[in-house]
Amino acid sequence: MKRTLSLLTLLIVACRALANPCAFTQWTKYQDTNLYKHPVASAYLFQTPAVKVDADGAxxxxxxxxxxxxxxxxxxxxxxxxxxxxxxxxxxxxxxxxxxxxxxxxxxxxxxxxxxxxxxxxxQTSLFDSTKDKTDTARYVDSRTVPYLVFPGRFNSMSGTGVMGDFGYAINVATGKASPFVVAEVGPPQAQLGEMSIALAIALGGTNPNPRTGAGVPKGKTVYVVFPRSRAAPAWPLSYKQIVANVNVLLRSIGGPTAINDCKAAP
Known part of the structure; x- marks a missing residue:
């Protein structure tokens, strides 16, 4: 009887694995958003339909x-x-x-x-080029040209979520549009996840995204994977080419974009 139960248990586990090939497992929660951590690589994942566009740094x-x-x-x-x-x-x-x-x-x-x-x-942005004067706009991360993600204040203070300058990758579930990004800004303490630069909003399918009104933002859920403590040295400035190169290396550590796509069904 015990052997039969063991075989049945293995079968159930195998079926669940086939139904949900996502390698990320439940880690913690921020507000109503579940966070999933990779079992091997330094990476975590979440998804949200919320989108807010930040013009800071422009x-x-x-x-x-x-x-x-x-x-x-x-x-x-x-x-x-x-x-x-x-x-x-x-x-x-x-x-x-x-x-x-x-x-x-x-x-x-x-x-x-x-x-x-x-x-x-x-x-200003929370991520900046310390070699430039505070009054120099080139010191900051330009929302118009750099795909960046904003961490809510309380999320930024949570253990394990990472630091300014960390890298990540986002995929719009509805359209498949994707983009690398850098974490460049800390927002209000109780803000929702999903605030991003103008450049990231456009890359994910937005059309003329408006930070004032919220018009033109990408629609549907977006899956984000963040690689905590992955920041470069120096963390800023970086060219878009450098951001892409860093993110491509990090993506390989979790199995590439396919590994993120496998987690689209996660709540």
Whole structure:
């Protein structure tokens, strides 16, 4: 009888493995999102339909003239995003998003001549090039051109989730569009997973994604795999070619993009 039960147990396990070939197993949870860890490689995976686009790091992300405009209903915006979305000009505005003016830290710094974006605020990212001055927009990770992911504040502080500069790979389940990315920004403490740069939103199928209104974002669930502690040295700056090369090496450690596709059915 015991032998029969053992054979039956093995058969059940085998059937489950065939039905769910995903190598990642349940690890922990952030809000309502399950996180799955790879049994061998340093990698974890999650999926979410939530998408929010972050303009931070772009030299034309925010403009003082937009302060008076309604974020979603206003017209004639100069910046990619609304200053109110960075808490500005309230006293509690996010100094991590808008660079404080070195001469008057109570206000945000405005780019002077000869900047290509004279009059715009300097928008910061958590990942940056430490060799450049804080007032230099080239110090930060440009949302328009670099595919990056944002870690919510509480998620960033969780053990094992990784650090700024870590690499990852995302696949839109509905369209199959995929992109490597770098983790470049820390968002509000209780934010949802799924916030990304303009460049990553476009790579995953978005059309003219709008950080102010949320229009044009990629639709459907996206699966993300993050490789914690994979950051390069130095972590920034990196070219897109370097990001791709690093991610390709890391993908091979988990069996390539197919291994991520196998986990699409995970809740």
């Amino acid at each position: 030299p034309n992300a925010y403009h003082p003239d937009d302060i008076k405009l309604h974020c979603t209903k206003g017209t004639g915006f100069k910046g990619l995003d609304c200053p109110a979305n960075a808490g500005y000009p309230h006293s509690s505005w996010w100094r991590s998003a808008l660079l404080p003016d070195p001469g008057n830290p109570a206000r945000a710094y405005v780019q002077p001549t000869p900047s290509s974006y004279v009059g715009f605020f300097v928008s």
